[in-house]
Amino acid sequence: MTARATAPASVTWGWRAALVILCTAYGTVAALVVRGLVGGIGFGAADIVIVAAATLVAMLAIVPMAAVIDLPEALWEHWIPERRWRAGRCPSCGHESRQERCPECGAPFEQPASWAADWSSLRRAAWVVLPAWALGTMAGAMLATLDESAFRAQVEVLRSRDPELRDHSRPRAWPASFAELR
Numbered sequence: 001m002t003a004r005a006t007a008p009a010s011v012t013w014g015w016r017a018a019l020v021i022l023c024t025a026y027g028t029v030a031a032l033v034v035r036g037l038v039g040g041i042g043f044g045a046a047d048i049v050i051v052a053a054a055t056l057v058a059m060l061a062i063v064p065m066a067a068v069i070d071l072p073e074a075l076w077e078h079w080i081p082e083r084r085w086r087a088g089r090c091p092s093c094g095h096e097s098r099q100e101r102c103p104e105c106g107a108p109f110e111q112p113a114s115w116a117a118d119w120s121s122l123r124r125a126a127w128v129v130l131p132a133w134a135l136g137t138m139a140g141a142m143l144a145t146l147d148e149s150a151f152r153a154q155v156e157v158l159r160s161r162d163p164e165l166r167d168h169s170r171p172r173a174w175p176a177s178f179a180e181l182r
């Protein structure tokens with residue numbers, strides 16, 4: 001039996017879930033900023049496409065951080081085996097042995113490969129970035145719509161007091177406060 005050192009599933013899943021949450025927050029902020037840049041009020045089909053596409057571009061900045069996304073793999077499959085191998089122990093199970101094959105787990109006693117980004121890291125990055133993109137765009141669109149309806153309600157109140165009211169504006173909610181609702 002040749003055991004290959006792998007990160008515990010709970011660590012891998014926990015790490016990825018935390019990254020998805022973090023990236024979703026980033027995607028939400030990106031979507032809100034794009035919504036402010038697009039301008040106008042209300043979400044037409046074209047606005048949704050523009051906001052989703054621009055948010056995806058912002059999210060692609062995360063892909064080169066594959067080493068961060070792959071941290072559990074890099075630690076358990078490369079860093080820990082490497083340290084064991086240097087200490088003259090089996091890279092796979094840590095058994096004291098410099099024999100060709102570990103008597104404990106049967107793994108060969110050879111220097112483990114270092115971590116390098118490959119297709120599976122890209123796939124793992126996609127599993128973080130794409131859900132975060134979808135969730136972030138939806139959350140951003142929802143928050144922007146809430147902000148707009150709050151503004152509409154405010155204008156209704158002002159109009160009921162002053163029917164002559166024509167022009168009213170206020171900044172959008174953070175992080176799009178550079179843009180005005182009119």
Ligand SMILES: [Zn+2]
Binds near residue numbers: 091094104107
């Ligand atoms: Zn072993």
